[in-house]
Amino acid sequence: MTWLITGGAGYIGAHVVRAMTEAGEQAVVYDDLSTGIAERVPDGVPLVVGSTLDGERVARTLTEHGITGVIHLAAKKQVGESVELPLQYYRENVEGLRVLLEAVTAAGVGAFVFSSSAAVYGMPDVDLVTEETPCAPMSPYGETKLAGEWLVRATGRATGLSTASLRYFNVAGAAAPELADTGVYNIVPMVFEKLTENAPPRIFGDDYATPDGTCIRDYIHVVDLAEAHVATARALRAAPGLDLTLNIGRGEGVSVREMIDTINSVTGHHRVPTVTPRRPGDPARVVASADRITAELGWKAKHDVHDMITSAWAGWLHHHPEAARA
DSSP states (O other): OEEEEETTTSHHHHHHHHHHHHTTOEEEEEEOOSSOOGGGSOTTSOEEEOOTTOHHHHHHHHHHTTOOEEEEOOOOOOHHHHHHOHHHHIIIIIIHHHHHHHHHHHHTOOEEEEEEEGGGGOSOOSSSBOTTSOOOOOSHHHHHHHHHHHHHHHHHHHHOOEEEEEEEOEEEOOSSGGGSOOOOOSHHHHHHHHHHTTOOOEEEOSOSSSTTSSOEEEEEEHHHHHHHHHHHHHHHHHSTTOEEEEEESOSOEEEHHHHHHHHHHHHTOOOOOEEEOOOTTOOSEEOBOOHHHHHHHOOOOOOOHHHHHHHHHHHHHHHOGGGGGO
């Protein structure tokens, strides 16, 4: 099969492209480069620059490259920004998906993997979040991901398209320094940024009902996440008409304070974090049950938090050499 990977020049997308090609799959990247970086696309992998809202360009790409499966990662993904710009998020994430699916079904593409998010769950009051945990997103971003799942599933049922929605938990790490996340939106790069500035990391609230008072999250290495896409793509190829919804996590919770302690240890810093008030909408604990993907696909995460932080720090130093002197 030949897989079109939308958003394949982004942080996660580039890792998926790398994993797919290393597994012997043919890949084509489709990316508008609004946040993606062309240099992340490996030599020999075609890059088509375009928006998923451009139906004609999408349709032409599917035909010209003989696409037989799609992995759709292209999306706007900042929770806070989505609150300020809900119309843009619905346009890019939902209408862009609708246009893409219209072209996919018209071209007779057989498999579709959708990049979803744990944001669909909102603030689940459970120890482990399963795929049956009720979805109650708390931001326009989360809403667009849940709406995307509905749209993908409905299209599959109507057309026979094999589909999978992968709900990512907290992604970190890098396969290589040049592929590291260059955004500063998640806890690991946010702490790295503070360390580079010779400033203390921040903890948003330490009065949660958790062992150390800070929020607990499930972190997944981006390499493991990419391998989950390979396993999913192969499952869809092997079973026409398949419909999967899967959590992608490790099933292990790590607190914010524990993450900062590990980051200090890996980087050689010993900055005591400052505590600021809670951020609105932060649940105390969100940890995945990863049992279903293991049962369905035989996939299981291999990398721990130390691996994530070590590889992420190497990537941060690659993009921010001044951090080595901090």
